[in-house]
Amino acid sequence: MKRLGSQCGEPAGALHSRVVDRTLAGRLSAALARPAAQQPDWPDPERAGAVIGLLHDAEPIVTPDETARLSGRLASVARGEAFLLQGGDCAETFEGNTEPHLRGNLGVLLEMAGVLADAAGLPVVKIARMAGQYAKPRSSPVDALGLPVYRGDIVNSPEPTAAARTPDPQRMLMAHANAAEAMNLVRRFCAGRMAEAVLPQRDLVRVAQSGADRAAPVEPRFADGDGGSPPDEFHVSHEMLLLDYERAVLWADGRGPRARLSSGLAHFLWIGERTRQLDGAHIAFAELLSNPIGLKLGPSVTPEQAVEYVRRLDPHRTPGRLTLVSRMGHRRVREVLPPIVEKVAASGHEVIWQCDPMHGNTRTSRNGYKTRHFDQVADEIAGFFEVHRRLGTHPGGLHVEVTGEDVTECLGGSSEISEADLPARYRTACDPRLNAEQSVELAFSVAKMLRGQA
Numbered sequence: 198m199k200r201l202g203s204q205c206g207e208p209a210g211a212l213h214s215r216v217v218d219r220t221l222a223g224r225l226s227a228a229l230a231r232p233a234a235q236q237p238d239w240p241d242p243e244r245a246g247a248v249i250g251l252l253h254d255a256e257p258i259v260t261p262d263e264t265a266r267l268s269g270r271l272a273s274v275a276r277g278e279a280f281l282l283q284g285g286d287c288a289e290t291f292e293g294n295t296e297p298h299l300r301g302n303l304g305v306l307l308e309m310a311g312v313l314a315d316a317a318g319l320p321v322v323k324i325a326r327m328a329g330q331y332a333k334p335r336s337s338p339v340d341a342l343g344l345p346v347y348r349g350d351i352v353n354s355p356e357p358t359a360a361a362r363t364p365d366p367q368r369m370l371m372a373h374a375n376a377a378e379a380m381n382l383v384r385r386f387c388a389g390r391m392a393e394a395v396l397p398q399r400d401l402v403r404v405a406q407s408g409a410d411r412a413a414p415v416e417p418r419f420a421d422g423d424g425g426s427p428p429d430e431f432h433v434s435h436e437m438l439l440l441d442y443e444r445a446v447l448w449a450d451g452r453g454p455r456a457r458l459s460s461g462l463a464h465f466l467w468i469g470e471r472t473r474q475l476d477g478a479h480i481a482f483a484e485l486l487s488n489p490i491g492l493k494l495g496p497s498v499t500p501e502q503a504v505e506y507v508r509r510l511d512p513h514r515t516p517g518r519l520t521l522v523s524r525m526g527h528r529r530v531r532e533v534l535p536p537i538v539e540k541v542a543a544s545g546h547e548v549i550w551q552c553d554p555m556h557g558n559t560r561t562s563r564n565g566y567k568t569r570h571f572d573q574v575a576d577e578i579a580g581f582f583e584v585h586r587r588l589g590t591h592p593g594g595l596h597v598e599v600t601g602e603d604v605t606e607c608l609g610g611s612s613e614i615s616e617a618d619l620p621a622r623y624r625t626a627c628d629p630r631l632n633a634e635q636s637v638e639l640a641f642s643v644a645k646m647l648r649g650q651a
């Protein structure tokens with residue numbers, strides 16, 4: 198497999214002059230020339246071009262073989278033979294890129310996966326929002342103070358000053374370095390050298406009080422030809438948002454029916470609700486990738502649009518190539534999701550149906566915090582399960598914003614976090630996350646749904 202790239206300092210416009218496959222390079226240029234929503238206005242385009250040139254020589258974070266392994270796992274999910282759990286910070290930060298934080302997040306996902314696997318009797322494919330989740334799409338270009346909005350550490354700084362909010366392309370290099378460090382830690386974690394230090398910390402019995410019958414779940418695993426999957430297998434993902442970053446580290450991938458590109462920056466990439474324009478650069482770029490792709494679908498999407506996305510993003514009808522992530526809100530999921538599922542199922546494409554119960558349930562508390570209520574999060578998942586059970590499709594996965602830390606960002610749960618509690622440990626750089634206890638409690642609620650008891 199060959200890397201696509203350019204030489205150090207080469208300006209963005211000359212990106213493809215030395216690529217191996219000229220057809221692929223031409224298709225990439227055409228995709229990136231389309232309108233792209235939610236991109237920063239770099240104040241000095243020449244400096245941005247120089248940074249982009251440097252990034253083209255940067256080391257890959259992931260390898261195509263790892264990505265291919267994930268694609269195989271996701272095919273199982275699409276066929277109903279496994280469940281997908283994806284989660285982590287809303288926005289990773291450079292400051293938060295520490296061993297305890299990353300280990301905590303992986304640890305809580307591992308606990309959730311154990312609970313889910315036990316209930317489903319299926320292996321759980323684990324994907325972390327990690328090692329690159331540094332870019333954020335925003336509702337408005339300015340904040341309440343009239344400053345340019347914070348767009349994630351890869352673009353600017355959250356500090357409320359004009360200087361800090363000015364997009365700085367150098368941050369893309371910092372993001373790459375931070376992602377590489379985080380991936381290193383993920384690899385060590387997966388090798389089993391760190392997981393045991395995380396697991397016993399939580400009182401599983403207490404959070405399970407609402408129903409699980411076992412506190413130490415036994416997780417079914419994939420049986421690989423090489424004698425079994427690694428003790429803790431995680432892949433990494435982020436939103437494919439900032440295209441100056443995403444286009445930098447690409448492999449030419451000759452596997453499959455048509456030559457494509459494999460991202461060296463993450464195993465799994467998703468397209469967000471705000472950047473899924475059918476004529477836009479994000480969809481066109483994703484069409485060129487061989488990585489498994491996620492697509493967020495909010496309540497405004499029509500069944501016809503959903504089928505068009507599926508045709509564009511899964512042209513070769515590859516089971517699990519596309520994950521449709523519904524984020525409809527707990528009030529609308531039961532009404533909006535069924536016609537979409539029906540129409541896509543009738544198209545014959547084997548997609549993964551994943552529920553993001555976070556992004557349709559965000560609200561502002563009376564004391565001014567962006568928050569979500571545990572009960573509404575759980576209710577959207579219940580609605581998602583009801584719809585799929587009724588239609589006979591596989592409710593294949595969850596996509597959640599969680600952290601292993603004891604934050605107070607989401608309301609409710611068995612510790613009954615109230616609006617008055619929010620200021621105590623509200624630490625997210627963007628949207629509110631379930632804390633460790635709420636996350637495991639949610640897994641136990643979903644376990645009941647998986648067992649058909651809720």
Ligand SMILES: O=C[C@H](O)[C@H](O)COP(=O)(O)O
Pocket residue numbers: 287333334335336337556627628
């Ligand atoms: O995480 C998701 C988005 O970036 C977020 O929900 C948008 O938030 P905003 O409405 O505060 O811009």
Ligand SMILES: C=C(OP(=O)(O)O)C(=O)O
Pocket residue numbers: 287334436468469470471493524553556
């Ligand atoms: C921004 C996100 O979600 P959505 O695109 O669904 O709003 C996200 O998952 O970080």
